[in-house]
Amino acid sequence: xxxxxxxxxxxxxxxxxxxxxxxxxxxxxxxxxxxxxxxxxxxxxxxxxxxxxxxxxxxxxxxxxxxxxxxxxxxxxxxxxxxxxxxxxxxxxxxxxxxxxxxxxxxxxxxxxxxxxxxxxxxxxxxxxxxxxxxxxxxxxxxxxxxxxxxxxxxxxxxxxxxxxxxxxxxxxxxx
Amino acid sequence: xxxxxxxxxxxxxxxxxxxxxxxxxxxxxxxxxxxxxxxxxxxxxxxxxxxxxxxxxxxxxxxxxxxxxxxxxxxxxxxxxxxxxxxxxxxxxxxxxxxxxxxxxxxxxxxxxxxxxxxxxxxxxxxxxxxxxxxxxxxxxxxxxxxxxxxxxxxxxxxxxxxxxxxxxxxxxxxx
DNA sequence: GTCCGCATGTAAAACGTTACATGATTCG
DNA sequence: CGAATCATGTAACGTTTTACATGCGGAC
Numbered sequence: 185x186x187x188x189x190x191x192x193x194x195x196x197x198x199x200x201x202x203x204x205x206x207x208x209x210x211x212x213x214x215x216x217x218x219x220x221x222x223x224x225x226x227x228x229x230x231x232x233x234x235x236x237x238x239x240x241x242x243x244x245x246x247x248x249x250x251x252x253x254x255x256x257x258x259x260x261x262x263x264x265x266x267x268x269x270x271x272x273x274x275x276x277x278x279x280x281x282x283x284x285x286x287x288x289x290x291x292x293x294x295x296x297x298x299x300x301x302x303x304x305x306x307x308x309x310x311x312x313x314x315x316x317x318x319x320x321x322x323x324x325x326x327x328x329x330x331x332x333x334x335x336x337x338x339x340x341x342x343x344x345x346x347x348x349x350x351x352x353x354x355x356x357x358x359x360x
Numbered sequence: 361x362x363x364x365x366x367x368x369x370x371x372x373x374x375x376x377x378x379x380x381x382x383x384x385x386x387x388x389x390x391x392x393x394x395x396x397x398x399x400x401x402x403x404x405x406x407x408x409x410x411x412x413x414x415x416x417x418x419x420x421x422x423x424x425x426x427x428x429x430x431x432x433x434x435x436x437x438x439x440x441x442x443x444x445x446x447x448x449x450x451x452x453x454x455x456x457x458x459x460x461x462x463x464x465x466x467x468x469x470x471x472x473x474x475x476x477x478x479x480x481x482x483x484x485x486x487x488x489x490x491x492x493x494x495x496x497x498x499x500x501x502x503x504x505x506x507x508x509x510x511x512x513x514x515x516x517x518x519x520x521x522x523x524x525x526x527x528x529x530x531x532x533x534x535x536x
Numbered sequence: 537g538t539c540c541g542c543a544t545g546t547a548a549a550a551c552g553t554t555a556c557a558t559g560a561t562t563c564g
Numbered sequence: 565c566g567a568a569t570c571a572t573g574t575a576a577c578g579t580t581t582t583a584c585a586t587g588c589g590g591a592c
Binding site: 249 | 541544
């Protein structure tokens, strides 16, 4: 149900097509929410049925026609009500990497260390990209407070993973 | 599909009923994987169909009868294969709290600060309980390496959230 | 000439949540 | 006297993922 509010939030800034919303999702919200294009198209359809948004088709010659969505007053109201509610669903995390770590007693310590080192390398690249994205997209911190705060959280979480990797690798080396 | 391996991992240590596995899930795996009892019972049934585990019913007089699951050689093999595969699915996080933070530009800064302070209080309690759990359940770090490493990660993540909250609150106060 | 981006969607399968159903015992 | 624990599951519903489907234009 939160997907709906994520989409309404994006439509507050400007009208958009399902395709554009999908891309914005990929860029901005990726740290803490993901959605496939199929899901976005379906949810937009339901939102239009509920009168929260309206769409109109824009004809294009070189590209396929597109359907632009525009938020309605009832959509704005629904978003604001959701925002003012302090109750949140507990976050749901599914991390198969941590699941494997939880079973490190079943594998060779050298294997475990190799696993973590590979993960570290991978996440270092992600962290670099996150920092670049923040610099590029949020030079003005005041205008996009929400995105600035969440992107900072994303960066800190990634740094936390890297620090934990170092700690875990050191611990495993000691155990050998 | 990872639920299957989580259950196999738990069954490596000792035989268990669906009910016991559900409780172990709640305790140990809660930071990075959750499952309802209905899901666990369904998956165990499928795993038995696939020959990864076998069950036998234990008759009880005072309590309802119970069905104890025991891992098979093919189950152990499947788990080890999964473990030795370095490929992991990207973690999936759905955090409606961060989604609300992402929309802080639409609400009053004082409201935003109140929201974060409430969240901070809530997570401080969780952190305390996580630390207690770690002390109680993993006094011997060598025996349960996997659990020790993941519980440490859980604690660090929680601390990271609290630190970020402090930073975000300070930032919002400056902006006022 | 193959892949990427543009742009939309349907259908089915898999996974996750909530409600319903039972019924004894134990603790406050 | 009510709530929690023990113990299992089905059914219905909702959400998420994957596969299928189309088709043009531009870059390498």
